[in-house]
Structures are given as structure tokens and as C-alpha cells.
Amino acid sequence: MTAAVEVRNLQCRIGQVNLLAGIDFVLEPGELLAVLGRNGAGKSTLLKHLTGEIKVQQGEIRVFGAHLEDSPREALARRRAVLPQTTHLQFAYEALEVVMLGRIPHQPRGHESPEDVEIARHCLQRVGLEGYESRNYLTLSGGEQQRVHFARALAQLHGTPGHRLILLDEPTSSLDVAHQHKTLQIVKELTQEGVAAFLILHDLNLVAQYADKVLVLAERQAIALGTPRSVLTAETLSRAFSYPMSTIAHPWLDCPLIVSGNPPAHSRS
Numbered sequence: 001m002t003a004a005v006e007v008r009n010l011q012c013r014i015g016q017v018n019l020l021a022g023i024d025f026v027l028e029p030g031e032l033l034a035v036l037g038r039n040g041a042g043k044s045t046l047l048k049h050l051t052g053e054i055k056v057q058q059g060e061i062r063v064f065g066a067h068l069e070d071s072p073r074e075a076l077a078r079r080r081a082v083l084p085q086t087t088h089l090q091f092a093y094e095a096l097e098v099v100m101l102g103r104i105p106h107q108p109r110g111h112e113s114p115e116d117v118e119i120a121r122h123c124l125q126r127v128g129l130e131g132y133e134s135r136n137y138l139t140l141s142g143g144e145q146q147r148v149h150f151a152r153a154l155a156q157l158h159g160t161p162g163h164r165l166i167l168l169d170e171p172t173s174s175l176d177v178a179h180q181h182k183t184l185q186i187v188k189e190l191t192q193e194g195v196a197a198f199l200i201l202h203d204l205n206l207v208a209q210y211a212d213k214v215l216v217l218a219e220r221q222a223i224a225l226g227t228p229r230s231v232l233t234a235e236t237l238s239r240a241f242s243y244p245m246s247t248i249a250h251p252w253l254d255c256p257l258i259v260s261g262n263p264p265a266h267s268r269s
Contacts (some may be wrong), residue, residue, distance in 0.1 A: 004031075004165045005198065007023055008051075009023075009057050010049060010056065010062070019045045019112075020046060024225075028202065031196055032210060034215070035047075035198070035201070035216075037218060041218055041240070046217070056069065062164075077105035081165075083171055084149075094136065095134070096121065106253040122239050127147045127148075127154070128179065147190075165195065167198045168187070170185075199211075204232065205258055208228045208250075214231040216231060244254070
């Protein structure tokens with residue numbers, strides 16, 4: 001089976017400063033890979049390489065088996081959706097119109113079909129925004145706007161045959177707890193449909209609960225890659241975040257529970 005994403009010895013340097021050094025990983029169809037690291041660790045730089053916003057200086061990125069720089073953009077847009085952490089829209093679009101932007105790669109003549117509209121409505125419903133179709137995007141809360149853009153990404157991937165890929169940068173940053181879990185549950189549903197998912201997340205316990213694999217970056221290089229149980233250890237996390245971390249058994253899930261900070265003195269005695 002061809003990997004959805006294959007990154008080999010990815011290096012990025014500006015002047016004398018390394019932005020990334022020796023990044024290697026493979027993301028298979030049906031997998032959810034979460035990327036962790038403190039601010040400035042290289043997460044956004046890595047994502048910008050995967051989207052093509054930053055060109056590869058050294059190393060190799062393959063998407064669906066082909067070199068990223070050789071992949072036709074229109075065809076790639078039908079199989080790969082990107083959800084940035086923030087998207088700035090200045091016009092009073094209706095929510096449905098924003099979601100319809102995800103259908104543009106599927107409209108070779110530039111004309112939307114009734115099926116496109118129905119797909120967009122379904123995607124709004126899937127993210128819990130049924131009835132928001134005609135709402136002014138600018139009047140929505142930050143979390144609602146984030147969910148509209150998530151629906152746009154879902155609409156972009158909808159109905160595409162073969163392997164697909166979704167790249168998400170902090171997709172839960174503006175969401176309340178219930179919608180954080182709902183968003184990641186939808187991503188897991190996508191992986192069950194064969195979609196490969198690459199996520200940047202800061203919530204360690206969400207990563208522990210939902211990720212299939214975890215890539216930990218520190219000082220702009222990878223220090224760990226593997227399952228949540230093998231990677232999310234006190235030693236690795238404390239090193240990655242320069243802050244004391246502990247892990248305990250989750251009371252009901254088969255994953256670690258991460259606690260930050262040092263335990264009180266009496267509990268260490």
C-alpha cells in the first residue's frame with residue numbers, strides 16, 4: 001500500500017539557523033499522526049512543507065507516492081485538504097458559502113451543482129452546525145467559525161475516490177471541551193474511511209486518546225516517534241516542553257494520562 005505521506009531526511013535552514021533537521025516519518029492511509037512540541041519547535045514549519053508553502057531545500061516529501069513538487073495542484077486539491085489554525089475572512093459570507101469553497105476543486109467548469117450544495121449542507125450538519133447555512137460568518141463565535149472551516153475541509157475531501165489526506169493545525173484551539181472531542185471523533189471516522197490525518201495539537205491528553213502515532217519535536221528535530229503509549233512518557237515530554245511531566249494510567253481508557261508539574265513533596269516520600 002502506498003503511503004499517504006513519506007518524509008525523508010527533511011532539512012530546512014535559513015542562514016545559520018536550522019528550522020528543521022533530519023525529519024523522517026511515514027503516514028499511512030487510515031492513520032492519525034499527531035505532532036507535539038513547544039512553541040518554536042518546528043511544527044508549523046513542518047506543516048508548511050507538507051502544504052507546499054515552503055519548498056523542500058534538502059530531503060524528500062512524497063504524497064500518495066509522488067514527489068510533492070511534481071504533484072498536479074488541481075488533482076492534489078481533490079485528495080488533500082488543509083485546515084489552518086486561523087483563517088481570516090473579511091466579507092459577510094454565509095456559512096454555507098464558506099463550506100462551498102471546499103467544493104471548488106470538484107467543479108472543473110466553475111459551476112456548483114445541486115450535489116455540491118447538498119454535500120456542503122451535510123458537512124455543516126456533521127460538525128454540529130445544522131441550521132447555520134444562512135448565518136453571517138462574521139457574526140459567528142471563534143469556535144463556530146473554526147467548525148465552519150472544518151466543514152469546508154470535509155466538503156473538499158467528500159466523494160474523492162482513493163486515498164485522501166487531511167492536514168490540520170490546532171483544529172481544537174477555539175473549541176469547548178465537547179466540540180474538541182466531537183472534532184477529533186470526526187477525524188477518527190475519516191481515518192476509518194481510509195483518510196490519513198496529520199494534526200498539530202497542544203493538548204497532550206487529546207493526543208493520547210485519539211492519535212495512532214505521535215511525532216514529538218524539540219529544538220526543531222524529532223526526538224520521538226511511535227504509539228502514544230511508547231512516546232508519551234514523562235522523560236520525553238519533560239524534555240520536549242522543558243517542564244516536568246508525569247504519566248499515570250487512565251482510569252478507563254487504554255492510554256496514558258498526562259499530568260504537568262511536580263507532585264507535592266508528601267506524595268514523593
